[in-house]
Amino acid sequence: MASGGNPQFRYTQPPSKVIHVRNLPWECTDEELTELGSLFGKVVNTKCNVGANRNQAFIEFADQNQAIAMISYYASSAEPAQVRGKNVYLQYSNRQEIVNSKNTGDAAGNVLLVTMEGVLPDAVSIDVLHLVFSAFGYVHKIATFEKASGYQALIQFSDAETASSAKAALDGRCIPSYLLPELDGSCTLRINYSAHSVLNVKFQSHRSRDYTNPYLPLAPSAIDGSGVAQDGKKEEPESNVLLASVENMQYIVTIDALHEVFSAFGFVQKIAIFEKNSGFHALIQYPDIQTAVKAREALEGHSIYEGGYCKLHLAFSRHTDLNVRVMHHSLVMSKFGITKCTIVLGNKDFDAPGKTTCAI
Structure with missing residues (x-):
């Protein structure tokens, strides 16, 4: 690190005429990169929106000394390099020139x-x-x-x-x-x-x-708040059991997490979770339809975690009483001839504390 202690600059690469820029604002443009580097020399090439979050870029100078001048200036300056008022981080690139080769985002496809x-x-x-x-x-x-x-x-x-x-x-x-x-x-x-x-x-x-398969089944998430599915079909009759589909699962959803969310609207009797068609689903049983309706209206489209993670889509289940039995994993696997159980969470009957079962 430079003597000025500027955390923006890192000596991680030997000098190069290409500078690696990080922490850029979303959709930074070539013009903004050129403006950032033009104070130190002639910018001959840039490459924007690099990296998983598309917040990195490269600036290539005509001469390596120009790149060294930019790095040296910001390494010792009290004023950090900025784009649109946002501090950006600079270091030498491990490449000596920007090669705009085709990648998966550039190769034409259907x-x-x-x-x-x-x-x-x-x-x-x-x-x-x-x-x-x-x-x-x-x-x-x-x-x-x-x-x-x-x-x-x-x-x-x-x-x-x-x-x-x-x-x-x-x-x-x-x-x-x-x-x-x-x-x-x-x-x-x-x-x-x-x-x-x-x-x-x-x-x-x-x-x-x-659009190639008109007979593809309708997902519970396709049902809107009006009670009519997007294809015009009637919603399932109201029930005391909700079917929850969880999307954008960046975190594991446990039975305890579901219980905490759904018990805010009334006593939750039972919860069963399962995987179907590579999706995560849960059945939540309330004592009456009114409580289920209230929970559905309040939670539909909302996320369990901040940032839009683990988003809930709710529909009424055709079930009215979940059959949560006390079964050991090995018994369940033996009964159904299963050699590998991929479900690691389970079901819970909150009317019968302590009883759990493997979800099949």
């Missing part, structure tokens, strides 16, 4: 990765995305999700040519405001090619759609 800027998650529906992208060809599948980099979607076309034409026309453009009448501001599309070639869509829902 699936596009779309980042929607300026909107909250779910502010742009799958129907709007389908309307926008189907103007360029038949859209097979769409899946939307939340990541640290923002609200994103994967759009699968028939071939790379169709995807390329859509990317060329829409990258950097805004979704027409008349398609998003409730949105204040604009939604800008940033489009890259995905490494995927086929999306695995198991349910039709508000987060995923397979």
Whole structure:
């Protein structure tokens, strides 16, 4: 570290004419990087939005001495390097030049990765995305999700040519405001090619759609607060048992965590958790329908953990009384001929303290 004690600068690499910049603001531009480095010499190349969070970049100078001048200045300066008022961290790169080789985000494919800027998650529906992208060809599948980099979607076309034409026309453009009448501001599309070639869509829902398979089952998460599913089907009759589907699982969801969340609305009698179609689900039993309705209205669409993690989608189950039996893991596995049990949590009957069972 430099004598000035500036934590922005790290002597981790020998000098290079390429500087590695970290902690950049979201969607930093080439112009901003050029402006940052131009005080010290001629910037001949830049590369933005590098790394998993797309908050890193590279600046290449015409001469190594210019890069040394930049590093030396900020290593001893009391004023840190900044982009848009945000402190950024500098070090020499382990490369001597920026090579803009193709990677998975640059190689053309039939699936596009779309980042929607300026909107909250779910502010742009799958129907709007389908309307926008189907103007360029038949859209097979769409899946939307939340990541640290923002609200994103994967759009699968028939071939790379169709995807390329859509990317060329829409990258950097805004979704027409008349398609998003409730949105204040604009939604800008940033489009890259995905490494995927086929999306695995198991349910039709508000987060995923397979236009090639109209018989795909409807997910519980596709049911909105009005009681009508997105495909027009009636919601299941009300029940004292809720079916919870958990998405964006960045943390393990335990029975105790579910009990703490759902018991805020009344006495929870039983909880059963299970995995189905690679998804995490739970059944929560209340003594009466009224308590279940109250919990569903309060918790639908909310997350167990801050940051949108472990988001709940709730529907009424056809069950009215969960059969939580006392069974040892080995007995369950022997009975069903199972040699490997992948469920590690279980069920719990809160009317019978101390009794647990393996969830199959």
